[in-house]
Amino acid sequence: MSLVVQKYGGSSVADAAAIRRVAARVVDTVRAGNDVVVTVSAMGDTTDELIDLANEVTTAPDPREMDILLTAGERISMALLAMAINSAGIPAQAFTGPQAGVITTEHHGRARIIDVAPGRLQRALSQGRVAIVAGFQGLNQETQDVTTLGRGGSDTTAVALAAALGADVCEIYTDVDGVFTADPRIVPAARKLTRITYEEMLDLAASGAKVLMPRCVEYARRFNVPVHVRSSFSGLEGTWVTDGTEEGDDMEDPIIAGVAHDRSEAKITVTGVPDVPGSAARLFEAVARADVNIDMIVQNVSATNTGVTDISFTLPQASIPAAIAAIEGDHEGIGYAALATDDTIGKISLVGAGMRSNSGVSAKFFAALRDAGVNIEMITTSDIRISVVTRDADLEKGVKAVHTAFDLDSTEGEAVVYGGTGR
Ligand code: ADP
Ligand code: ASP
Ligand code: MG
Numbered sequence: 146m147s148l149v150v151q152k153y154g155g156s157s158v159a160d161a162a163a164i165r166r167v168a169a170r171v172v173d174t175v176r177a178g179n180d181v182v183v184t185v186s187a188m189g190d191t192t193d194e195l196i197d198l199a200n201e202v203t204t205a206p207d208p209r210e211m212d213i214l215l216t217a218g219e220r221i222s223m224a225l226l227a228m229a230i231n232s233a234g235i236p237a238q239a240f241t242g243p244q245a246g247v248i249t250t251e252h253h254g255r256a257r258i259i260d261v262a263p264g265r266l267q268r269a270l271s272q273g274r275v276a277i278v279a280g281f282q283g284l285n286q287e288t289q290d291v292t293t294l295g296r297g298g299s300d301t302t303a304v305a306l307a308a309a310l311g312a313d314v315c316e317i318y319t320d321v322d323g324v325f326t327a328d329p330r331i332v333p334a335a336r337k338l339t340r341i342t343y344e345e346m347l348d349l350a351a352s353g354a355k356v357l358m359p360r361c362v363e364y365a366r367r368f369n370v371p372v373h374v375r376s377s378f379s380g381l382e383g384t385w386v387t388d389g390t391e392e393g394d395d396m397e398d399p400i401i402a403g404v405a406h407d408r409s410e411a412k413i414t415v416t417g418v419p420d421v422p423g424s425a426a427r428l429f430e431a432v433a434r435a436d437v438n439i440d441m442i443v444q445n446v447s448a449t450n451t452g453v454t455d456i457s458f459t460l461p462q463a464s465i466p467a468a469i470a471a472i473e474g475d476h477e478g479i480g481y482a483a484l485a486t487d488d489t490i491g492k493i494s495l496v497g498a499g500m501r502s503n504s505g506v507s508a509k510f511f512a513a514l515r516d517a518g519v520n521i522e523m524i525t526t527s528d529i530r531i532s533v534v535t536r537d538a539d540l541e542k543g544v545k546a547v548h549t550a551f552d553l554d555s556t557e558g559e560a561v562v563y564g565g566t567g568r
Pocket of ligand 1: 153328
């Protein structure tokens with residue numbers, strides 16, 4: 146008998162019919178002789194709608210109350226799924242994140258799982274029940290407050306439960322057939338990968354491929370949990386995310402795993418910064434005090450004899466107000482002339498472990514963007530990734546051009562997107 150952890154995303158539980166369809170799949174998995182623990186996201190776009198509602202009530206929702214509000218989304222879907230499975234004749238019990246023993250840090254809206262104490266889930270399994278767990282949430286033990294794990298956090302709940310229970314597999318059910326070489330919503334010619342390593346998946350996820358939350362991939366890699374990303378709408382085999390050392394696997398790795406895009410960042414440019422030791426430190430110390438995560442940084446060479454330079458960096462759009470306030474708060478100390486914000490940027494990233502041992506990848510990437518008429522504003526690289534910032538309006542064109550240039554386009558028809566609004 147195997148222990149299977151399944152996670153169903155928002156589009157897979159969007160309405161009553163979808164919940165009954167998911168219940169049937171869970172029942173089939175149980176009837177096939179498995180112990181099953183299921184974690185669910187909130188129905189459809191519920192989380193976004195709850196955030197919109199909070200923003201209608203106040204411009205600055207309190208983070209603690211916000212988490213109480215958002216965790217309600219997953220409580221609805223977990224209870225409905227447990228009811229649907231029960232009525233199909235298999236006993237099931239729903240548990241909130243705190244009831245399931247998910248212990249987190251105190252950071253509301255972006256808490257990290259520090260431990261899972263799955264006693265109640267194990268008891269339910271030993272009584273022959275399916276355990277349904279609300280994703281995306283946990284409990285901070287010091288404050289006894291409920292927390293949320295950040296957008297897409299149910300993926301991390303699933304992997305954390307799989308690790309704590311020693312599950313044989315963690316299945317992530319979503320609205321596409323697996324992990325593709327690019328987002329099928331913007332590249333219909335994207336190809337489904339049969340397998341991908343944790344390392345490459347982590348870079349794709351961190352570069353905006355929201356099919357898996359980056360922290361979920363980190364967690365899976367740390368505890369070596371095999372993750373199977375697949376569609377809840379089709380019976381097809383999906384993509385296996387593993388450490389890449391499976392037995393009998395002697396296939397040569399492709400150079401490129403995929404292309405990711407991200408529209409969630411913005412750029413701040415600080416002009417007229419004194420070109421002396423310590424300026425960048427002072428600027429980024431101010432930003433760090435505001436708890437803002439920055440991504441790319443570019444400092445221009447100072448024009449001759451001016452003694453000043455410009456520094457640009459990218460950050461999540463939601464962090465703009467905090468970053469601006471922090472920099473303005475140390476205007477004299479940093480000594481800059483002016484600040485400008487630009488939230489119409491996009492980021493395109495090419496990811497592949499084969500970049501380490503293949504020259505010419507960057508040249509081909511830049512040439513594809515040039516031929517598509519896409520201007521590059523910033524560049525960063527790691528050993529398995531190249532990312533560029535472009536105009537948001539050029540993003541789709543750029544992603545498609547790069548996908549084609551690296552021969553990633555499928556010859557087997559268009560990728561299917563079964564549901565979801567892409568929100
Ligand atoms: P869920 O609600 O199931 O968690 P998400 O919307 O969070 O689903 O993630 C699935 C979506 O991720 C897909 O519908 C697709 O648009 C997007 N996506 C982005 N990049 C990729 C990729 N490389 N492969 C597959 N899907 C991707
Ligand atoms: N419902 C949460 C979100 O929309 C968590 C998740 O879906 O994984 O981000
Ligand atoms: Mg998701």
